[in-house]
Amino acid sequence: MVFKFRMKVFVFTLLLASAAAGCTTQSNAKAQAQAAFQAGEIAALRQQQDEQTPVVTIVGPVQNRQVPWVAGLTLAQAIATANYLDSRAPRQIIITRNGESATIAAKVLLDGTVISLESGDVIELRP
Numbered sequence: 346m347v348f349k350f351r352m353k354v355f356v357f358t359l360l361l362a363s364a365a366a367g368c369t370t371q372s373n374a375k376a377q378a379q380a381a382f383q384a385g386e387i388a389a390l391r392q393q394q395d396e397q398t399p400v401v402t403i404v405g406p407v408q409n410r411q412v413p414w415v416a417g418l419t420l421a422q423a424i425a426t427a428n429y430l431d432s433r434a435p436r437q438i439i440i441t442r443n444g445e446s447a448t449i450a451a452k453v454l455l456d457g458t459v460i461s462l463e464s465g466d467v468i469e470l471r472p
Contacts, residue, residue, distance in 0.1 A: 398413065399413070399414040399464030399465070400412060400413055400464065400465075401414050401418065401423050401462050401464070401465070401466045401467075401468060402466070402468070403423060403424070403427040403467075403468045403470065404467060404469040404470070405429075405431075405435065405468075405469055405470030405471065405472070406429065406430045406431040406470065406472060407424075407427035407428055407429055407430060407470065408427065408428035409426065409427045409428055410427070412426045412427050414462065414463070414464040414465075414466075417461070418461070418462045419459050419460060419461055419462065420438070420440070420449075420454060420459075420460040420461075420462060420468065421454060421459075421460075423462055423468060424454075424468070424470065431470075431472045433472050434451050434455065434472075435451045435470040435471055435472050436450075436451060436471055436472060437449070437450065437451065437469075437470075437471040438450075438451055438454060438468065438469070438470055438471075439468070439469040439471070440460070440462075440466055440467070440468055440469075441466065441467040441468075441469070442463060442465070442466050442467075443465075
């Protein structure tokens with residue numbers, strides 16, 4: 346319901362902008378509005394898919410960049426699932442959650458410290 350309202354506001358704004366631009370024919374404005382509407386629908390579907398399949402993203406030398414998130418997923422499990430490819434252990438591990446980053450020395454992980462992850466976390470592995 347909220348999405349449909351936002352989409353209508355977006356299309357209306359796009360139409361106003363097209364009208365204000367001047368030399369736009371009515372058919373061009375309609376085509377632009379339809380393209381914008383379709384782009385919004387595609388973005389909404391992607392967002393729904395992301396919400397249905399929560400993941401953790403791993404950046405660095407790994408085989409699988411997306412790891413399915415499940416309750417209780419730990420950093421060590423995510424790295425193992427991603428299949429770390431470098432022969433050297435990572436020097437730094439950076440976890441980004443909701444725009445905030447924390448750097449962890451790999452030694453902490455190798456010492457057995459359990460670090461829980463949340464859906465949407467981005468893990469950067471620096472060898």
